[in-house]
Amino acid sequence: MCVGVSNGVVAFVGAQPPEGFDPDRQIDCHGALLMPGLVNAHTHSPLSLLRSGGEGLPLQNWLEQVIWPYEARHTAESCYWGALLNAAECIRSGITCVCDMYIHPQSVARAMSEAGLRALVTPTVTDALLEEIPNLLTQILHLREQWANHPLIRIGIAPHAVYTCGDRLLSAVAKLAERYDLPIHVHVSETAREQQDCLSQHGVTPLAHLDSFGLITPHTLMAHCVWLSSSDIDLAAQRGATVVHCPRSNLKLGSGIAPAEDFLRAGISVALGTDSSASNNSQDILEEMRFASLLQKGTRGDPALLSPAQSLAMATSAAGPATGFSLGHLAIQEPADLILVSRREPHWQPGLNSQADLLYAASASDVVLTMVNGVILYENGVHNTIDMERLYRTLPRFHPSVM
Numbered sequence: 001m002c003v004g005v006s007n008g009v010v011a012f013v014g015a016q017p018p019e020g021f022d023p024d025r026q027i028d029c030h031g032a033l034l035m036p037g038l039v040n041a042h043t044h045s046p047l048s049l050l051r052s053g054g055e056g057l058p059l060q061n062w063l064e065q066v067i068w069p070y071e072a073r074h075t076a077e078s079c080y081w082g083a084l085l086n087a088a089e090c091i092r093s094g095i096t097c098v099c100d101m102y103i104h105p106q107s108v109a110r111a112m113s114e115a116g117l118r119a120l121v122t123p124t125v126t127d128a129l130l131e132e133i134p135n136l137l138t139q140i141l142h143l144r145e146q147w148a149n150h151p152l153i154r155i156g157i158a159p160h161a162v163y164t165c166g167d168r169l170l171s172a173v174a175k176l177a178e179r180y181d182l183p184i185h186v187h188v189s190e191t192a193r194e195q196q197d198c199l200s201q202h203g204v205t206p207l208a209h210l211d212s213f214g215l216i217t218p219h220t221l222m223a224h225c226v227w228l229s230s231s232d233i234d235l236a237a238q239r240g241a242t243v244v245h246c247p248r249s250n251l252k253l254g255s256g257i258a259p260a261e262d263f264l265r266a267g268i269s270v271a272l273g274t275d276s277s278a279s280n281n282s283q284d285i286l287e288e289m290r291f292a293s294l295l296q297k298g299t300r301g302d303p304a305l306l307s308p309a310q311s312l313a314m315a316t317s318a319a320g321p322a323t324g325f326s327l328g329h330l331a332i333q334e335p336a337d338l339i340l341v342s343r344r345e346p347h348w349q350p351g352l353n354s355q356a357d358l359l360y361a362a363s364a365s366d367v368v369l370t371m372v373n374g375v376i377l378y379e380n381g382v383h384n385t386i387d388m389e390r391l392y393r394t395l396p397r398f399h400p401s402v403m
Helices: 045-050 059-071 076-092 105-115 127-132 136-146 167-180 192-202 206-211 230-239 247-252 260-265 285-300 308-316 354-360 388-394
Strands: 002-006 009-014 032-036 038-043 095-102 118-125 153-155 184-188 220-224 242-245 269-272 338-342 367-372 375-379
Touching: 032 354, 038 220, 038 242, 038 269, 038 285, 038 308, 045 059, 045 076, 045 095, 045 105, 076 095, 076 105, 076 367, 076 375, 076 388, 095 105, 095 367, 105 118, 105 136, 105 153, 118 127, 118 136, 118 184, 127 136, 136 153, 136 167, 184 206, 192 206, 206 230, 230 260, 242 260, 247 285, 260 269, 260 285, 269 285, 269 308, 285 308, 285 354, 308 354
Parallel strands: 038 095, 095 118, 118 153, 184 220, 220 242, 242 269
Antiparallel strands: 002 009, 032 338, 338 367, 367 375
16 A cells, blocks of 8 residues: 655545655555554643652652752753653654643643644643732733644643632633634542541532533543543533543652543543653553553453553544544645554564554654654654754753752
8 A cells, every 4th residue: 555645734645646646755665564643632842851759759759859840940941952852752653643741831842843743732830830920821822822823733722620710710711712723631549648627628529529610622632531430421422522541640640540531431531641651651652551451451451451452542632622633644635644664573573463563562762753744853863954063062950959
């Protein structure tokens, strides 16, 4: 089969190129798997600079003792370099689209744009940040205007969580998102403590509390959702929101295992995210896909759950409706966000089922080409858009006292 790319989109898919198609370059894909790019639907890119920091702590202690003190020292410059490092890792791993939630969003957008990644950049908003930056919401609107015509970057908004955002802020964010068509990116029920504290304080679950402000919509990415109740699951399905399952981060922080199978059975779209490299510690969506499938099979005693086809959809197309991007489709006039995965290594042989091999055997190091919008960002060990040696030399080094 031949796939042609022109002007950033897939021009044709067929046995032979159409008559008159004269490519600038032909790539022999023999012995490899050509597929839509992977999507990392929840990460905090600049936290790549805190990889392996704060090991062995549960979420709340990890946030209070490590992450928040560290973020107080973050600058626009350090966020840029951290985001660029994250972009390089994502590109190397076959990720073509990132949904990022963090501070200094202009730096994150700049890094993603320079790297050539497709990205939904959602600036974090909390009560503490709003107190520090009173015009934060206005800044987000200016950021949206600045990137409005960019082919790869879209701006959303990220009310961090119910435990960091008061009612007034949640109401303001909901109104802003509705008026300016901003995708919403929010942490939901990541821990049992979050679920219980919200029930004690508001009398409802975090999801129901967010929904009371109009924040749970078809344009909402709900990260984690480990502790959703059955009524929460029904509500999320009714609203058409997307769950972003982050199995390895949830395991590493001791937060639990999200009931992804229940989400899918309820008709909820389920995407995959890595969370930050400070809590994972990598940006490997193939590993998230594998963990997600194996955890559901093992905890429920059913090897048929989360099939290769379902898992692949979670890793490629599932986040599309919430982000506003067309993702995960290898079809004519769709964005040419493609990857080439080598099948020449022993773990791919004898090649009885390529989808199963991708789910259970593939490694991120098997990715030999990453293309976004028709531009090759990475090929055979070489990053074409990022000067890796300069990046390594320039990375900010934070003092171990924050670790």
